[in-house]
Amino acid sequence: MAAGLGVLAPSSAAAGRRVHPGDSIQDAVNYARPGDTITVMPGTYYENVLITKRLTLRGYGARTVIRPPVTAVTPVAPVTPQAPGATGAPVASGPAQTPAAKPPVKPATAATPTTSGRALACSQADTGICVMGTAEQPVVDVDIHSLTVSGFKRNGIWASYTDRLSVRRVISEKNGTWGIAQERSTRGLFRDNIARDNVESGLFIANTVDREGGATDTLGAVVRRNTLTGNRIGVTVRRVRNLSVYGNELTGNCGGIFVVGDEGEPGAGDMTIRNNRIHENNKFCKGNSRLPDIQGAGIVLTGAEETVIRSNDIRGNVGASPLSGGILLFKSFVGATNTDNVIRDNVVRDNKPADLANQGTGTGNQFVNNRCASSVPAGMC
Template identity: 45%
Template sequence: MKRNHVRYAAFVAVLLGAAPGAFPASAISFPAAAAPRTLTVHPGQSIQKAVDAARAGDTVLVQAGTYHESVTVKTSGLTLRGVGPRTVIVPPRKKAVPGPRAAIGCVEGGKGICVVGLRNKPVARVTVSDLKLTGFSSVGLWSLATDRLTVQRVRAEKNGKWGISQEHSTRGVFRNNIALGNGDAGLYLANTTMSEKGATDSRGLVVEGNALEGNRNGLSVVRLRNLTVRRNYLTGNCAGMLVIGDENKPRAGALTVSENHVLRNNKYCAKTARLPFVQGSGIVLSGAESVLLTHNVVSGNSGRSPLSGGVVLFKGMVGVANDKNRVDENWITGNAPADLVNQNASKGSNLFRGNLCRVSVPAGLC
């Protein structure tokens, strides 16, 4: 038995060390990986048809022009790219009407681009870039159940609800986008909008270098944890940035907000079922914990709403306090009624240190 084992080991050694050409090429074969392709779409052609024909690793390149359609992406590893703001996607000319039992799809739901996976099998590593989405009744770009989605250099303008949004997703990157004049948030990131649940771990989501202007909220972060918001420009909104939690566990928060410019967000927005009227709000935390605000410039935000001010720790409609947040070394000036507002009953649970500011409520936070 031992002799057979030695002979087998020697045979394997010879096989692995055989010189090239020792075996005919047909003896061992491996499937060749399909080379990535670029599928180009010209005006008058269908973006959706190109997306449906694409495989993982392919790029759908959409040339300059106006395209009247909604596009759904369900293929992992796909890149959907335009050539800049001259690639414009607008609603279809004919409004789709779903049947009584039909699921509301991208076009029926009034959305421009939908990147959609399954809850137990997210669509992964999709990139959408270099195009404009405008005039949709709901959302310019909507994503659900994705992992490592990248959205960059997308202009989402004058859409009825959100400019760009994401739910039930992880490790997304939203970089160098413009969201302008959308009905609700320019950029909306949440665990879910269907129910109130504890915050979910975004696993390092990044929001960087975006310009969010003239929306109801520039950026809304709803019941999420573990993300970074940095170097964004937020102006002309009713509220620059909202970080919202509720009474469920785990709490929203555990995120870093740094090096953002939050200026003159003085647009007026009427009250909703969840919030009073909003005007003059820079950065608002509501029901959040362990948020670090550092090296931000927050200036010129002025209003008379309960949410008005530079950095506002708002007790929320359900009375959930903010806890263990740090507001460190920010430039917070020229905001009204105050630069810093802490509505929590306990002042000790949140720290305010090294900020350049003049007026706070209560006094002594500057």
């Protein structure tokens, strides 16, 4: 049993390639055939990685670390994250979790000409691992597991136009925007990851980040058994439908779980949030033009519909923000209402200013059999 996150040592008979410190992960990806497995051996690798084909990329947990390239790329203007947060002050980077390897003299070899545009986009975004398909040809069945991405100016892992992407046992930390993020994608699985000290969300799933529009169907994406701490928001799901968020541990963030919609059609929602432990998310994050300050927020729904929140343990989320409290149905700044949501069988204790709150003009929302002490309006406990 290898150290780190408990990954088994890869078999020498496994199909594919091994990458050792000083080698290029990107070279191995470029030359891999669809379906190959690339095993990244313990060490520190200074590069961006672009994946545009079906393959498995696996490492040794905390012992396999991908960090920003030593040779800086030309900076580009960052994409300003929309609700629920704008970029705040970057988190100071701590020491690497593995002994530093000698940085490569040259940056990693660029991708093949057919993917060079997407490679440039990934590199300029200063993201650790990019998984990039197209609208005409989504990339299918990419599996990333048991490695660490740390200290990138934008994202740890970013995916666009993917189907059945799996991200498992990954540590994504100290990145300037999102820890693990996905847009325009379906059937993603995000399981047993650690996302910590990222400036925005630890885990972020959206329809698209560069324009407004109605919610898209994720066809059953799953966010399961992740540990999210020290981020602005632990998990954000924005303008999407048909997914589940369960069994996660969220603590020490400014906010736990945010479900964000707008006035577009179809509306965001049709999801299940259950069996999560959401305790003491009391870090303070300054607000922006779309949302107020965030502190002490357990679960927040804004512009959501037909979402079930059940069997969660939500305690000690305390703050003085309009978003503070245990479970909050928040009035949307763009006029979208929370409708037909069900909040039931949750333990919601010691949250302030209230354990449960229902704001705005939405209809059909039900609060049933929750164990709590205070609510706004009164009478929901």
